[in-house]
Structure formats: C-alpha cells, structure tokens
Amino acid sequence: MEIRLIQGDITQLKVDAIVNAANTSLLGGGGVDGAIHRAGGTQILEACQHIRNRQGKCAVGEAVITTAGLLPAQYVIHAVGPVWNKGDLREEELLASAYRNSLKLAATKGLRSIAFPNISTGIYRFPKDKAAQIALQTVRDFPSEASSIEELIFVCFDEENYRIYQSLLGFVH
Template sequence: MNKVIFEKEINNIILKIVVGDLTKENVDAIVNAANSYLAHGGGVAAAIVRAGGRIIQEESNEYIKKNGIIKTGEIGITSGGRLKAKYVIHAVGPVWNGGNSNEEKHLYSAVYKSLEKADEMKLKTISLPAISSGIFGYPFEKACDVYSKAINDFSKTAKSLREIRFCFLEKKKALEFSRKV
C-alpha cells in the first residue's frame, strides 16, 4: 500500500509525497515518464501497461498515428485502462546531456504541462513519478528543483486541481524530494 510521508499546502493545493507504486495511486490521473513514441517497453511506462492493460499501449499507438510523435517537454493522454486512475498523461521528459541541451526547460515543461492538462480537464487529483531521473539520466537532485519550481508556479493559476502527489518507489528519494519543496 502506498504511504504518504510528507504533506504541504502550496497556494490551496495539497502536495503529497508518497512511497509506493504509481500504478496503485487512487487519483484522477497518473503521469507516465514517456518517450516520444509512447512505446511502453521499460521503466514506469511498462509498469503502467502491465497494471492498466494493453489498451493503454493501443491508445498510445492511436495517439501517435493521429498526432505524430510527442516532442520533449510535451504531453499526450490516454485512458487509464484498468488502473484506478481514469487517465494517463504521458509526459516526455528530456534525456540528460550534461545540462547543455535545455534539459531544465524541457523537464519543467513536461511537469507543468501535465499539471495544466489535468486542470484543463477539471481533474482534482494527479500523481507523478520522477520524470527523466531514471533511465533518461537526469540527476535526481537537480530534477527535484525543477519539479518544485513547476509545482509552485502552477499552483498560482490552478482552478480545479486540488492535490498533486509525487510517487517514488524508494523512500530515500521521497525524503530527498521532501527536503526540496
């Protein structure tokens, strides 16, 4: 079972930091740390398809056919399949390239646009993973600064979104992020 280890109010939005399995989050939408082709072959993306069903990959394929590949810093959306979450927002974060390829700007955009999309859809709750800090190699400590800035900036304009959760498999990373917000 997922466990909240930190909670803080930021401009009428509750931020919760959670240790557990993103696919078990009981929220309106979860965010997938996606690649530009929405090919869910590994990491968070593969776990989402395993838990939510093949329909998520099928809808992802249809999304790409209709809209083209998703650029770094942009998002796409599918249903949540069999997940508790109704939707999966697929956010394409940057691959770390030493910080010289606008990685911070792209990561900020991926997080901010995920929150913005949930708000546009009049959702109340969302849960995000540590976008780009896994196989994409973005240094976790630097990523935490970007996540925090995106949440703070978004919270100033939010209309319907009331709870933002960040879900980490590792308690160590959850605690580290809690010290940054």
C-alpha cells in the same frame, strides 16, 4: 493545492490522473513507463497508438492524455522528459515543460487529483536533486487560481528520490 509525498507504486493510486514518464514513441518502455503499460492493459497502448496515428511521436517536454485502462486512476498523462546530457541541451527547461504541460492537461480536463513520478531520473539519468527542484518549482509556479487541481502527489519509487523530496518539502525525516 495540497502537495503530498509518498514512496510506492504509482500504478496503485486511485487519483484522477497518474503521470507516466513516457518516451517519445508512447509505446511503453522500461521503468515506470513499462509498469504503467503492463498494469493498465492493452487499452493504454491502443490509445497511445491512436495518438501516434494522429500526431506522430510525442515531443520531449510535451504531454498527452489517455485512458488509464485497468488502473485505479481515470487517466494517464504521458509526459516525455529529457535525457540528461550534462545540461547542454535545454534539459532543465524541457523537464519543467513536461511537468507544466501535464498540469495544463489535468486542468483542462477539470481533474482534482494528480500523481507524478520522478520524470527523467531513471534511465534518462537526470540528476535526482536537480529534477526534484525543477518539479517542485514548476508545480508551485502553476497558477492555482486557474486550475481545478486540489491534490498533487509526488510518488517516489526509490528511497533516494523520496529523501530528496522530503528534504525539499521540509518534511521530517
């Protein structure tokens, strides 16, 4: 699996799936969640409402998949990351689970390309350096022989996250 890094807008990517840093309600919110719902149109919200009607809210650390609506991607994987609370409530484990469950959904669907935002690092206040380490370790630990995923892109909206990922991936600044 090739790992790439870009700084930009995840809603513009033409990949098999983009991952949404969703909240448990699945009904949109701020940050990347709101941007994906706005750019993707009502089809995403309707698909999320169907999931809610079937299973209720999406638990922290879990992920669900929907259409991408008007986005250039085929699917949106809605992953619910934890709110940072000084690390006292299994936040690291739950963040790793959100990434792992997103990868499992993509592999189950036979998807070849997936793009991740920096889950939980915005209003959920997860320390950016710690979140990046968890994201990279979880991706690297995912069994590639059991997966269709060929390309994984980390999409950083802000400069700080971009520089952290550059450093951890060993890319030249």
